[in-house]
Amino acid sequence: MSQSFAPPDTEIFRTLWGQQEGCCALCGLAMPRDRFGLVHATLWKKQRPTFDHIRPKAAGGSDRADNLQLAHAACNKRKGARV
Ligand SMILES: [Zn+2]
Known part of the structure; x- marks a missing residue:
């Protein structure tokens, strides 16, 4: 029961x-x-929607909507490990 598992209900x-x-x-x-x-x-921990940076922040990507997409937490983690 952690608040951090709540979906990011933002615009x-x-x-x-x-x-x-x-x-x-x-x-x-x-x-x-x-x-x-x-x-x-x-x-839920694996499938919850998370923000994925299309252009990684490490490569200068922004936190704006045009650089973000939604992905399963597990998929995001897998991609993160690959980059
Ligand atoms: Zn996925």
Whole structure:
């Protein structure tokens, strides 16, 4: 039960969610909007929507909506490990 697992309900989040129709930018599968749609909190930890920087911050990418996309936490982590 941690606040950090709540979806980032910000304007950017809602804009991206609408553009991507709730699908992960990396694998294309649907993401849960909130943890109450899932039976297990562990699933939520892996599948929760997270912000992914299209151009990594380390490479000078910004935090603006045009450099962000939504991806499963697990997909984001996988990508992060690769870069
Ligand atoms: Zn994904």
